[in-house]
Amino acid sequence: xxxxxxxxxxxxxxxxxxxxxxxxxxxxxxxxxxxxxxxxxxxxxxxxxxxxxxxxxxxxxxxxxxxxxxxxxxxxxxxxxxxxxxxxxxxxxxxxxxxxxxxxxxxxxxxxxxxxxxxxxxxxxxxxxxxxxxxxxxxxxxxxxxxxxxxxxxxxxxxxxxxxxxxxxxxxxxxxxxxxxxxxxxxxxxxxxxxxxxxxxxxxxxxxxxxxxxxxxxxxxxxxxxxxxxxxxxxxxxxxxxxxxxxxxxxxxxxxxxxxxxxxxxxxxxxxxxxxxxxxxxxxxxxxxxxxxxxxxxxxxxxxxxxxxxxxxxxxxxxxxxxxxxxxxxxxxxxxx
Numbered sequence: 001x002x003x004x005x006x007x008x009x010x011x012x013x014x015x016x017x018x019x020x021x022x023x024x025x026x027x028x029x030x031x032x033x034x035x036x037x038x039x040x041x042x043x044x045x046x047x048x049x050x051x052x053x054x055x056x057x058x059x060x061x062x063x064x065x066x067x068x069x070x071x072x073x074x075x076x077x078x079x080x081x082x083x084x085x086x087x088x089x090x091x092x093x094x095x096x097x098x099x100x101x102x103x104x105x106x107x108x109x110x111x112x113x114x115x116x117x118x119x120x121x122x123x124x125x126x127x128x129x130x131x132x133x134x135x136x137x138x139x140x141x142x143x144x145x146x147x148x149x150x151x152x153x154x155x156x157x158x159x160x161x162x163x164x165x166x167x168x169x170x171x172x173x174x175x176x177x178x179x180x181x182x183x184x185x186x187x188x189x190x191x192x193x194x195x196x197x198x199x200x201x202x203x204x205x206x207x208x209x210x211x212x213x214x215x216x217x218x219x220x221x222x223x224x225x226x227x228x229x230x231x232x233x234x235x236x237x238x239x240x241x242x243x244x245x246x247x248x249x250x251x252x253x254x255x256x257x258x259x260x261x262x263x264x265x266x267x268x269x270x271x272x273x274x275x276x277x278x279x280x281x282x283x284x285x286x287x288x289x290x291x292x293x294x295x296x297x298x299x300x301x302x303x304x305x306x307x308x309x310x311x312x313x314x315x316x317x318x319x320x321x322x323x324x325x326x327x328x329x330x331x332x333x334x335x336x337x
Contacts, residue, residue, distance in 0.1 A: 004074045008067060008267065015271040016068060019059060019254070026052025027085055030193070034186040042189060050193045051252070054200050056085045058254035058270065061333055064097040065266045087194060088334040090148040090168050092161065095336035099217060103333075104266060107226040107233050109209065112155055112217040112337040115143060115330055116307055126306075133302050140306060140329040141198040151337050157218040158337065200253075201334070206305075206327035207294055208259045210236045210316050213328070217337065237263050238316050239277065240289045247274050260287050286317065293320040301326040 007013055026048045033045015062068050063079035079093040088096075102110045119126040132139035147154070149169065152162040180187040216222045226232045239260045243249040250257050258273035261284075265276060277284060297320055304326045311328045319325035 004069070004071050004077070006070045006074070008070050009269050009272070012269050012271055015269065019055060019270075023052050023056050023059070023082075023085065027056070031186075031190075034189045034193075035183050042185075046189055046193055046196070049190070050196045050200070053086050053193065053197050054252075055254050056082045057088075057197070057201060057334060058256045060086060060093070060096070061100070061256065062254075062270055063093075064100050064333070067267045067269055084172075086197070086334065087172075088145065088148060089172065090145075090165055091151070091334070091336040092164070096333060099336045100333045102217065103211075104263070105227065106224040107211060107229060107236070108224055109211045109213045109328075109331050110217040111213060111215055111331070112157065113147060113151075114215050115140065115147075119306070129306060130303055133306060136199070136302070138195060138198040138202055138329075141202055141332065142195075144330050144332065144335040145198070147337065148335060155218075155337055198332075201332055202329060203294075203298055204240065204253050204256055205331055206298060206329075207240050207289055207316050207320065207325065208238055208257075209328075210238075210311070210314065213311065213331070233263055234260065234287070238287050238289050239284060240291070240294055242291055244288065250274070260284050289317060289320060297323065297325050297327065305329050 007016060030045050030047075030049025030052055033041045033048060036042060036045065059068070060079050060082040063075040063082065066072055066075045068078060069075050076093060079097070080089075083089045083091075083093050083096070099110065102108075119129060129139040129143065132142075149165060151158040152160075152165050176187065176190075179190065237260050239258055241247075241250055241257045242252060255270045255273045256262070258277045261273045261276040261280060262268070264280065268276060300323065306329065308326055308328045311326065314325065316325055
């Protein structure tokens with residue numbers, strides 16, 4: 001047991017303990033706030049629950065890189081717990097890790113399901129999705145997370161997970177049904193938390209890369225032109241800091257926004273990334289994006305981003321300055337297909 005949960009970086013133990021306590025406290029108190037009859041407590045509950053799930057998602061990502069514990073088993077154990085907290089437990093942690101490792105090793109964004117073609121073949125659904133996205137509802141991400149539930153019946157490589165997904169539906173569905181019966185308001189507020197979570201994750205993902213999306217996640221023996229090309233990886237990776245002047249704000253996304261530093265040393269703990277980012281100057285300056293430009297583009301291109309036809313073919317920083325960068329949806333590390 002001791003070896004299983006031996007920290008990769010013992011000197012950063014206090015950071016690991018603090019983030020775990022934050023997730024536990026925020027998640028517990030957040031749920032408590034949803035059940036209260038006072039509006040302010042409801043608002044605080046939504047904020048606490050949403051942010052604790054957001055931090056859990058990014059810590060899950062660190063587990064996928066074996067950045068928390070030395071052993072794969074220890075990271076897998078924690079990753080599985082965090083996967084339930086985040087609400088993406090319909091997909092296996094092992095699949096989340098595999099897909100994300102492919103992203104790092106192949107220098108592409110490999111997926112198994114093309115939602116864009118799916119929408120193009122169903123004009124009525126495309127109209128619904130476009131209307132929802134116009135209203136800032138993350139419909140594409142909702143569709144991707146719904147696919148997590150139905151993937152074993154739609155994607156050949158996931159067929160052996162049918163029994164597991166049914167068990168997750170039974171447990172998680174039972175809990176959510178109990179919440180709905182106990183307090184319809186708490187249930188609706190939890191739905192709001194999930195929508196805010198998906199929106200926050202998507203914003204952070206949106207401009208971090210300019211890789212090509214390819215639909216060969218399950219294809220054996222596929223070749224990749226940029227696999228192992230460190231220079232290509234660096235040039236097509238962007239650090240989208242929430243604040244360059246006040247680094248403390250980057251903790252809101254567990255420093256996931258120091259993305260060039262993360263790709264430089266993927267097993268480095270989240271609390272070490274700002275220091276590494278500094279050592280990468282002045283070169284990393286060309287890869288560091290402006291928060292205001294990202295926010296403006298995220299708003300302006302929310303409908304164009306559904307198809308994201310130019311993703312992988314445009315230099316992101318210059319495009320953001322000129323108001324052209326569209327970004328990308330549906331590449332969350334939580335949707336493992």
